[in-house]
Amino acid sequence: xxxxxxxxxxxxxxxxxxxxxxxxxxxxxxxxxxxxxxxxxxxxxxxxxxxxxxxxxxxxxxxxxxxxxxxxxxxxxxxxxxxxxxxxxxxxxxxxxxxxxxxxxxxxxxxxxxxxxxxxxxxxxxxxxxxxxxxxxxxxxxxxxxxxxxxxxxxxxxxxxxxxxxxxxxxxxxxxxxxxxxxxxxxxxxxxxxxxxxxxxxxxxxxxxxxxxxxxxxxxxxxxxxxxxxxxxxxxxxxxxxxxxxxxxxxxxxxxxxxxxxxxxxxxxxxxxxxxxxxxxxxxxxxxxxxxxxxxxxxxxxxxxxxxxxxxxxxxxxxxxxxxxxxxxxxxxxxxxxxxxxxxxxxxxxxxxxxxxxxxxxxxxxxxxxxxxxxxxxxxxxxxxxxxxxxxxxxxxxxxxxxxxxxxxxxxxxxxxxxxxxxxxxxxxxxxxxxxxxxxxxxxxxxxxxxxxxxxxxxxxxxxxxxxxxxxxxxx
Amino acid sequence: xxxxxxxxxxxxxxxxxxxxxxxxxxxxxxxxxxxxxxxxxxxxxxxxxxxxxxxxxxxxxxxxxxxxxxxxxxxxxxxxxxxxxxxxxxxxxxxxxxxxxxxxxxxxxxxxxxxxxxxxxxxxxxxxxxxxxxxxxxxxxxxxxxxxxxxxxxxxxxxxxxxxxxxxxxxxxxxxxxxxxxxxxxxxxxxxxxxxxxxxxxxxxxxxxxxxxxxxxxxxxxxxxxxxxxxxxxxxxxxxxxxxxxxxxxxxxxxxxxxxxxxxxxxxxxxxxxxxxxxxxxxxxxxxxxxxxxxxxxxxxxxxxxxxxxxxxxxxxxxxxxxxxxxxxxxxxxxxxxxxxxxxxxxxxxxxxxxxxxxxxxxxxxxxxxxxxxxxxxxxxxxxxxxxxxxxxxxxxxxxxxxxxxxxxxxxxxxxxxxxxxxxxxxxxxxxxxxxxxxxxxxxxxxxxxxxxxxxxxxxxxxxxxxxxxxxxxxx
Numbered sequence: 001x002x003x004x005x006x007x008x009x010x011x012x013x014x015x016x017x018x019x020x021x022x023x024x025x026x027x028x029x030x031x032x033x034x035x036x037x038x039x040x041x042x043x044x045x046x047x048x049x050x051x052x053x054x055x056x057x058x059x060x061x062x063x064x065x066x067x068x069x070x071x072x073x074x075x076x077x078x079x080x081x082x083x084x085x086x087x088x089x090x091x092x093x094x095x096x097x098x099x100x101x102x103x104x105x106x107x108x109x110x111x112x113x114x115x116x117x118x119x120x121x122x123x124x125x126x127x128x129x130x131x132x133x134x135x136x137x138x139x140x141x142x143x144x145x146x147x148x149x150x151x152x153x154x155x156x157x158x159x160x161x162x163x164x165x166x167x168x169x170x171x172x173x174x175x176x177x178x179x180x181x182x183x184x185x186x187x188x189x190x191x192x193x194x195x196x197x198x199x200x201x202x203x204x205x206x207x208x209x210x211x212x213x214x215x216x217x218x219x220x221x222x223x224x225x226x227x228x229x230x231x232x233x234x235x236x237x238x239x240x241x242x243x244x245x246x247x248x249x250x251x252x253x254x255x256x257x258x259x260x261x262x263x264x265x266x267x268x269x270x271x272x273x274x275x276x277x278x279x280x281x282x283x284x285x286x287x288x289x290x291x292x293x294x295x296x297x298x299x300x301x302x303x304x305x306x307x308x309x310x311x312x313x314x315x316x317x318x319x320x321x322x323x324x325x326x327x328x329x330x331x332x333x334x335x336x337x338x339x340x341x342x343x344x345x346x347x348x349x350x351x352x353x354x355x356x357x358x359x360x361x362x363x364x365x366x367x368x369x370x371x372x373x374x375x376x377x378x379x380x381x382x383x384x385x386x387x388x389x390x391x392x393x394x395x396x397x398x399x400x401x402x403x404x405x406x407x408x409x410x411x412x413x414x415x416x417x418x419x420x421x422x423x424x425x426x427x428x429x430x431x432x433x434x435x436x437x438x439x440x441x442x443x444x445x446x447x448x449x450x451x452x453x454x455x456x457x458x459x460x461x462x463x464x465x466x467x468x469x470x471x472x473x474x475x476x
Numbered sequence: 477x478x479x480x481x482x483x484x485x486x487x488x489x490x491x492x493x494x495x496x497x498x499x500x501x502x503x504x505x506x507x508x509x510x511x512x513x514x515x516x517x518x519x520x521x522x523x524x525x526x527x528x529x530x531x532x533x534x535x536x537x538x539x540x541x542x543x544x545x546x547x548x549x550x551x552x553x554x555x556x557x558x559x560x561x562x563x564x565x566x567x568x569x570x571x572x573x574x575x576x577x578x579x580x581x582x583x584x585x586x587x588x589x590x591x592x593x594x595x596x597x598x599x600x601x602x603x604x605x606x607x608x609x610x611x612x613x614x615x616x617x618x619x620x621x622x623x624x625x626x627x628x629x630x631x632x633x634x635x636x637x638x639x640x641x642x643x644x645x646x647x648x649x650x651x652x653x654x655x656x657x658x659x660x661x662x663x664x665x666x667x668x669x670x671x672x673x674x675x676x677x678x679x680x681x682x683x684x685x686x687x688x689x690x691x692x693x694x695x696x697x698x699x700x701x702x703x704x705x706x707x708x709x710x711x712x713x714x715x716x717x718x719x720x721x722x723x724x725x726x727x728x729x730x731x732x733x734x735x736x737x738x739x740x741x742x743x744x745x746x747x748x749x750x751x752x753x754x755x756x757x758x759x760x761x762x763x764x765x766x767x768x769x770x771x772x773x774x775x776x777x778x779x780x781x782x783x784x785x786x787x788x789x790x791x792x793x794x795x796x797x798x799x800x801x802x803x804x805x806x807x808x809x810x811x812x813x814x815x816x817x818x819x820x821x822x823x824x825x826x827x828x829x830x831x832x833x834x835x836x837x838x839x840x841x842x843x844x845x846x847x848x849x850x851x852x853x854x855x856x857x858x859x860x861x862x863x864x865x866x867x868x869x870x871x872x873x874x875x876x877x878x879x880x881x882x883x884x885x886x887x888x889x890x891x892x893x894x895x896x897x898x899x900x901x902x903x904x905x906x907x908x909x910x911x912x913x914x915x916x917x918x919x920x921x922x923x924x925x926x927x928x929x930x931x932x933x934x935x936x937x938x939x940x941x942x943x944x945x946x947x948x949x950x951x952x
Contacts, residue, residue: 109720109834110865156667165667167676168644181925188832190864191632191641192903193680194910194918195948196930200643200676204669221723244585247697251770252728294727356664358585388666389586427668434670442670449657453937454672460936461929472671 010069014047014093017063021056021099024048033074033094034086041082041436044090045072052099054174054182054213060095061211061466062180069093070469071178073207075117075149078141080352081435083153083206083471092469097148100213106131111219112171112188117148117212124217133219134294136163136255140336148212154204156431161387162255163220165431167203172216175202178209178462186216201457206433207468209461220294227299228290228322229307230331232283236386237361238315239287243387245315246289249306253299256290257387264338264383267396271344272337276330279318287386288335290328338383339392347406348381348396351417354389355426363424364391370416371395375409390430393417418445434472442473490523490569493539497532497575500524509550509570510562517558517912520566521548528575530650530658530689536571537687537942538656545569546945547654549683551593551625554617556828557911559629559682559947568945573624576689582607587695588647588664593624593688600693609695610770612639612731616812624688630680632907637863638731639696641907643679648692651678654685654938662692677933682909683944685937696770703775704766704798705783706807708759712862713837714791715763719863721791722765725782729775732766733863740814740859743872747820748813754806755794763862764811766804814859815868823882824857824872827893830865831902839900840867846892847871851885866906869893894921910948918949 015023024030025047035042046069051057064071070092074084086092101118108131115124121142128135137150139157149155151173155166163169172186185199202209233239239259246254262284265277279286291299300321310316322328342348355363364382371380378395385391395413397406418428418441428441443451455473458465491499500506501523511518522545527533540547546568550560562568577594584607591600597618604611613626615633625631627649631642639645648662661675678685709715715735722730738760741753755762767775776797786792798804818824831839840858847856854871861867871889873882894904894917904917919927931949934941941951 107832107834109716110832112832154669154673156669160667164644165669167673168640177925177929181928183925183929184923185926187901187903189830189901189903189906191636191830191861191866191906193630193632193641193905193907194903194914194922195926196685196933197630197643197676197680198926198929200673201933204673209672221727240585247770249771251697294723295725354665354667356583356586356588357666358583385667390667425663425665427663427665427670429669430665430667431669438670446670447660449653449659450661450671450674452657453653453659453674456936457672457674457677457933460932 011047014063017060018049019056019059021049021051021060024050033077033096036079036082036085037077038080041085043086043088043092045086045092045094046090048094048096050096050099054176057095057176057211057213058180058182061176061178064093064466065179065464068464068466071095071466072468073097073152073211075146075152076120076141076144078145078149079153079435080432081437083433083435084149085436087470095211097146103127104214107188108133110188112216113219114186114188114214114216115147116214117146119147121145121147121150128219129222132222134222135217135219137166137169140339147215151203151212151215152205152207153433156385156390158258158385159255160385161257162252167200169218170199170203170215171218173199173202173212174214175210175212178464178467183210186214188216204433206435206471208458208472209467222294223292224294224296225299226290226292226328227303228328228331229303230278230320231287231289231307231316232279232318233285233287233316234314235285235361236364239285239386240357240360241315242287242310243357245310246306250291250302253291253293254289254387255292256288258288258335258384259386259391260286260288260335260383261381262286263379263381265334267341267345267381268334268337271341272333275334275337278320278331283317288331342381342394342396345396345398347401347403348394349406349410349413351393351414352430352432353391353393353417353421353426353428354430355421355424357386357389359424359426360386360389363420363426367393367417367420370420371413374416375413377401414441436470439470439472439474487523490539493536494525495532495535497525497527497536500526509553509572512558512561513554514556517561519562519564521562521568521570522566524570524572526572526575530652533571533652533687533689534656534658537652537654540569540942541655541940544940544942547571547942548944549573549628549687551622551628552596552617552620554621554625555629555911556908557913559909559911560625561912563946571687573622579603580690582609583664584609586664588692589695590662590664590690590692591623592690593622595623597621597623597626604695605698608698610698611693611695613642613645616815623691627679627688627691628681628683629909632861632866634734634861635731636861637733638728643676645694646675646679646691647694649675649678649688650690651686651688654940654943659686662690664692680909682911682947684934684948685943698770699768700770700772701775702766702768702804703779704804704807705779706754706796707763707765707783707792708755708794709761709763709792710790711761711837712840715761715862716833716836717791718763718786719833721786722782726767726778729767729769730765730863731768732764734764734811734860735862735867736762736764736811736859737857738762739855739857741810743817743821743857744810744813747817748809751810751813754796759793764807818857818870818872822873823877823879824870825882825886825889827869827890828906828908829867829869829893829897829902829904830906831897831900833862833865835900835902836862836865839896839902843869843893843896846896847889850892851889853877890917912946915946915948915950
């Protein structure tokens with residue numbers, strides 16, 4: 001652990017500020033907090049504080065603010081953008097939220113629950129289920145990510161089509177502001193027009209305006225029935241037409257609509273043991289879709305009928321319904337295995353983009369053509385949440401490529417893909433956020449008015465710039 | 477029109493700044509803009525500018541900002557809180573948005589549309605319907621309120637239970653900032669995590685941070701079927717139990733759940749010609765509920781079955797389903813006639829409160845007991861959107877009362893009701909906002925941390941304090 005020369009005194013003072021909260025400083029105990037899970041970044045830190053209560057966190061932030069010590073909040077450390085990794089200066093304090101992990105309240109009659117930031121997403125889902133309710137945020141990392149991180153990054157995932165992003169699922173938050181004051185607004189209300197929506201501002205701010213310590217979340221009744229299908233479709237246009245038809249046939253019951261190219265399924269089958277392609281690999285495009293309902297109703301029948309109609313018009317080439325929960329889980333294991341399969345397959349470059357659903361066919365056609373032309377040794381693996389316009393538009397080198405080659409190609413590919421995204425009115429970060437990774441991209445694709453407004457808010461709420469420095473934007 | 481003594485020169489300069497945009501200054505043409513529709517406030521103004529384009533509005537705001545001229549944005553002038561009425565100084569400029577009323581784009585495949593601020597809500601609904609889609613914001617004033625005002629106040633209304641508030645219905649906005657710069661982010665995206673959610677901040681800011689000029693809105697597929705019922709229930713607890721049962725039986729198809737006390741129905745029947753009580757007036761509490769679906773399905777049957785079960789357990793005493801669209805509209809006319817009936821019935825005091833749905837029975841019991849005890853000559857008419865916890869908790873003097881008596885009672889009643897709301901974790905403004913009317917109430921029921929944070933943002937984005945001065949909070 002490399003720390004500045006006057007670190008001894010600083011550490012002693014910090015330890016006093018932490019009070020009863022553990023402060024990790026040993027090389028081994030600090031190490032897991034210093035790198036992101038994609039290993040894109042490796043930082044240093046003054047230490048890692050692990051507060052247990054809002055009062056402890058408040059003391060720590062007040063201390064850091066008074067001394068201008070940078071603070072890096074960290075939940076489950078699952079950021080794809082280095083959003084929770086400290087810089088290399090060794091002067092920043094990492095604050096882990098894991099110990100603040102209480103379920104404070106569940107109100108089934110109001111369909112709401114209040115949880116602390118350090119609760120695992122899976123624990124939140126589980127607690128909701130035990131109360132006969134459903135919390136719809138669903139990510140591959142549910143077992144390791146924390147709800148505080150989910151909110152700080154406005155997490156998306158598999159059910160956005162129906163339920164929205166993390167911000168849409170939140171009724172209230174509690175947060176410690178940079179100077180240690182506690183913002184508490186854990187009202188469990190669906191309607192509350194009393195001033196600015198500070199909650200919406202703090203959610204998705206990636207820890208640059210304060211640290212979310214608890215949230216009151218919306219719940220839904222428990223899911224009673226599910227119907228899941230795997231489809232082969234002729235092209236992306238047909239997939240989008242099928243999306244509209246399923247909406248027309250099932251309304252809000254459609255909760256997931258994932259687009260999968262053959263390349264993604266091949267990768268998963270090759271690298272994830274036990275995975276198989278439900279409809280073979282003779283088509284270019286596949287869809288995994290799911291209906292669910294809070295009511296007992298014949299969803300399989302409804303889905304079957306809609307797909308039969310789509311097959312008769314040629315918009316679906318082939319389809320198979322999950323006959324039981326085992327098959328359903330197998331479909332989803334295939335889908336959720338893709339990121340791991342890509343990692344195992346070798347080097348690649350990732351993009352987390354969205355465009356209007358209506359623009360997906362043209363965007364995919366243009367971007368794919370560019371990749372074929374400009375990256376002849378790469379394989380396009382563009383898959384994801386097409387139902388809400390979000391694709392993970394990745395290029396992989398499956399035949400091996402040295403890191404230097406990929407590093408040279410990456411900025412060229414990123415520029416081309418993101419320029420096409422912008423031309424289609426899309427976003428260069430649909431759900432992963434900005435973190436450290438996309439600071440330059442955000443600056444390139446965001447107007448001066450908008451960036452200036454964000455910076456004005458940052459200066460107003462964090463005048464000393466201690467909160468997660470270097471994330472979202474570099475200090476002005 | 478009373479204007480400051482150097483008004484001649486100021487007006488001439490303002491007229492130049494307005495360019496091609498009309499600037500009204502005549503007493504008669506300005507008069508409708510100087511008072512709110514409840515006639516709680518009457519102000520004066522330098523004039524009323526009616527820009528037609530974003531560029532014109534930008535010029536006007538830049539001019540006002542340079543000179544520190546206060547600006548009062550006004551849409552359909554339907555605020556319940558004086559949010560769009562200028563003060564009495566005669567130094568403020570009212571800016572009417574009515575001429576910026578284009579439907580810019582509709583994308584049915586993406587379920588989105590982009591509209592300008594001055595579009596009537598009814599026009600937005602209509603344009604969506606003509607494209608085979610549905611825009612779910614629904615208010616009694618749909619024919620006169622404008623979407624820009626709906627967004628600036630984060631309007632609620634009859635469908636919040638299912639679709640959320642105006643903020644939840646918005647994908648993107650365009651706004652002119654106080655210094656005339658244009659913030660444009662009309663992306664039609666369901667997922668976009670690129671920095672702070674400035675959209676959510678400007679929505680509901682009641683014109684204190686800038687003027688919303690256009691918005692990209694979420695659409696849904698057209699509604700295909702509806703089922704509407706009028707119920708008699710023994711008490712508020714039973715109503716809330718029925719709400720949960722309907723959710724369990726109908727899931728998201730439940731879009732409205734309005735609680736109506738006998739007093740409200742009596743008032744409507746007495747003062748709104750052609751109105752009748754569907755189930756008579758022998759019970760204390762009634763409910764108007766509606767299911768709707770984007771799919772052809774037997775909703776009447778579903779609702780009938782659910783109500784039959786609720787009748788068998790005694791939670792519903794009596795029920796009648798609308799047999800046709802005429803009966804359905806009659807049920808809604810009764811509901812929507814209540815505010816007018818109250819006005820015709822004489823003086824009263826209004827509250828727009830919300831509490832968690834689970835707290836409604838206790839809150840109504842306690843607040844009603846207080847009114848009976850403390851206001852023996854008043855009649856409680858507490859009705860509204862119980863499905864989302866929002867009641868219009870009003871006290872009316874039906875036997876006539878002089879204005880002086882009501883004015884003396886009003887602050888006492890407001891204090892008692894709002895204190896009870898706060899004790900139940902509720903909001904003193906569920907959907908109407910703060911405007912001028914509730915500035916003191918907001919200060920009383922909001923923490924110093926929260927108010928201080930709002931003020932810091934106000935100062936950062938509107939350093940000269942020109943935007944809708946005196947609304948939400950008094951200048952610091």
